[in-house]
Amino acid sequence: MTATVATYPLKTGAGERPSRAEAEAAVATLLRWAGADPAREGLRDTPARVAKAYEEMFSGYATDTEALLTRTFEEVAGYDDIVLVKDIEFTSHCEHHMVPFLGRAHVAYLPAGRVLGLSKIARVVDAFSRRLQTQEALTQEIANLLQRVLAPRGVAVMMEAEHLCMSMRGVRKRGASTVTTSYLGLFREDRAERERFHALVSRP
Numbered sequence: 001m002t003a004t005v006a007t008y009p010l011k012t013g014a015g016e017r018p019s020r021a022e023a024e025a026a027v028a029t030l031l032r033w034a035g036a037d038p039a040r041e042g043l044r045d046t047p048a049r050v051a052k053a054y055e056e057m058f059s060g061y062a063t064d065t066e067a068l069l070t071r072t073f074e075e076v077a078g079y080d081d082i083v084l085v086k087d088i089e090f091t092s093h094c095e096h097h098m099v100p101f102l103g104r105a106h107v108a109y110l111p112a113g114r115v116l117g118l119s120k121i122a123r124v125v126d127a128f129s130r131r132l133q134t135q136e137a138l139t140q141e142i143a144n145l146l147q148r149v150l151a152p153r154g155v156a157v158m159m160e161a162e163h164l165c166m167s168m169r170g171v172r173k174r175g176a177s178t179v180t181t182s183y184l185g186l187f188r189e190d191r192a193e194r195e196r197f198h199a200l201v202s203r204p
């Protein structure tokens with residue numbers, strides 16, 4: 001999936017967006033602080049590369065997530081059972097350390113008269129992932145958006161991820177996996193629906 005590059009003006013949530021030159025200067029400062037020489041050949045273009053990479057990794061701030069879900073389809077022969085898109089790969093960045101956490105998302109809903117284009121579910125996962133997140137907030141934001149915009153009978157979201165801030169630094173536990181879930185509507189009220197979701201997600 002191609003990344004949407006953030007366009008100016010962007011709501012930063014913290015007032016005026018700094019200029020690109022300011023962002024690059026900040027990277028050069030971090031390099032010097034880490035003990036590297038930003039003037040040496042291999043690092044000369046690094047501040048510009050990092051700014052460009054940030055534009056891609058945090059492009060989700062510029063995405064109108066509701067607009068991703070405006071197109072729906074009603075001609076599905078009365079289909080009203082679970083729609084589950086599973087194993088959606090995602091990479092996000094933890095808001096505490098700004099390092100990646102990555103894994104897979106499983107997103108399901110119970111339609112109420114209309115269905116979404118399947119790719120739009122993965123686009124929603126991408127849009128929220130490309131922001132600074134906790135896994136809990138990311139899971140909840142995906143579920144809330146689907147419920148609010150599509151108004152289905154229920155939404156279930158499960159995310160499994162490895163947090164690099166826990167594996168490459170800090171407590172250094174490689175391979176630990178964090179699982180988060182959010183259930184709305186029928187998936188929250190009806191244990192049997194939740195179990196059906198679990199069974200479909202764990203099917204090999």
Ligand SMILES: Nc1nc2c(ncn2[C@@H]2O[C@H](COP(=O)(O)OP(=O)(O)OP(=O)(O)O)[C@@H](O)[C@H]2O)c(=O)[nH]1
Nearest residue numbers: 094095096097133134135136163165166169170171
């Ligand atoms: N709940 C939650 N915690 C997260 C997530 N990503 C990272 N963290 C945790 O955020 C916490 C931040 O803890 P702090 O004590 O403020 O920071 P720290 O000194 O760098 O902590 P350590 O990682 O234990 O070295 C850590 O326990 C991380 O594991 C997330 O998505 N959800």
Ligand SMILES: [Zn+2]
Nearest residue numbers: 094096097165
């Ligand atoms: Zn972290």
